Amino acid sequence: MRLNRVDVKLGLTMITVFLLVFVPFVYVIDQVFCNYYYNKAKEEAHQLTSNFAQMITNNQMLMSAPMVEMAGDITQKKLFLLDENEEIITFTGIEDLEINIEEFDLQNLFEGRPVVFEYVEPLTDIPYLLYGHPINADQFNGSLFMLFPLNDMYDSMSTVRQLFLLAGVGGFFLALGFTFIASRKLSSPLLEMQAATKKIAKGDLNTKVMVRSKDEIGSLAVGINNLTQELKRHHDTRSEFFASISHELKTPVSYLMGYSEVLKEKLYQTEEEKEQYLSILEHEATRLNYLISDLFDLSKMEEGKFEINKEWIDLTELADNLDMKYSLKAKEKGISFTLKVDENLSLFYGDGKRIEQILTNLLDNAIRHTTNGQVTCEFKQGDNQVNIIFKDTGTGIPADELPFIFERFYRVEKSRSREFGGTGLGLAIVKMLVKLHGGTIEVTSKENEGTQFTLSFPNEILKKERGEQI
């Protein structure tokens, strides 16, 4: 059985804690139990010995020998009397015992206090409690010693200890059983998650982990499920992306291959036809170049490696340049172009080149998709933000396609996409650039009525005035 498992570790920890508490507890109970019975025996010995010592004192030692014999008969205990010189003067029941009284420290006795010793008879190995009480405490006249056998007490203590041990073993097995259940129950969600993550690592992104609780383990399960969903989405998006790139690249490349072969084989009739084919080649090569450049920029933005160089720029100046460029373009197409700028437009903290890229992308789209009517661009200064609004009266975007227009290669009216031109990445790039400047982009549209794009950027001037970090 593999020991390096969570349920084994958990179980061993629980059993260790149980033993760390149980073992000292059992030791204390054992000591309390043994000491209780020993102290009881000592108390009984004290009572008996002091009573007889008192009797001998009262009788002034005159009748001591018969006294001792009588005490021995009544109590059925072995006892002996010592004089003040520690000589045994009378005894009963100790004929067959070897006691060397000089082994014991009798100082307390001489000072009028009782003494207690443990004595093991060498021949029989029977343990005794040897209790000595002074006779006539004011003036030491000798002492009375009584022997109390402890073998019965020790035997019964031993039996009880064995039964305690048996009960302890039983308790340990019960603890082991419950620990087994607890460790398995606690570790089973983790093991389930481990199995699921293994499956996910092997590529099965449809794996789901059951969320059985609302604690940290439940959160972990939810986190794994979310991660799997993200992975799956990323995986699907990547496949889609590669399919789209391949398609978008193939189209201009096939034009380049086709027309270059035509020119090589001189399959044209007139110089005009040749010029036309060369124009197409140039147009497609340029388109391919823009596509590759846009893809590169987009991938750098998504990886977070795209650098923007922020500085304070005057949007009014930018607006004037756009006005000049797009008024002409709009005029060529027969539509009107209006540009409005708020008088109190504050300075903008951003990358001038990239802001221009955002604005030209949106204006190009607006003009491209408007055949009659107008295109307007408005720069508005709000309290906490700067808004740039683009409105056109073009073909509009169907409501069901609106959520997808910022996705890479997504085109509305795919059948006419080549006619409108572009790489299909413009809005994806616009959205990323707006996000890099801390702004947001919103779009509203109605088919055959027109589209409105609203860009909102935080007012960095206000932040600067408040001393906040930009």
Next chain:
Amino acid sequence: MKWLDWAIVSLLLLIGLVCLSMSLTLTTDENFIISLMKLCLWVGIPSLMIGLIFLVFNKRT
């Protein structure tokens, strides 16, 4: 938990209860079966109470 796990748990609990019952029987005048029944109650009732508390706690969270 698989059936083998439950079998191991049952065996461990049985050994524990038997040891405790034997200890009890040897110190009292009671029959082994009666001691075992009493111990099953002493173990079973607290386990049931803890299980109920655990279920209520789980439902609340």
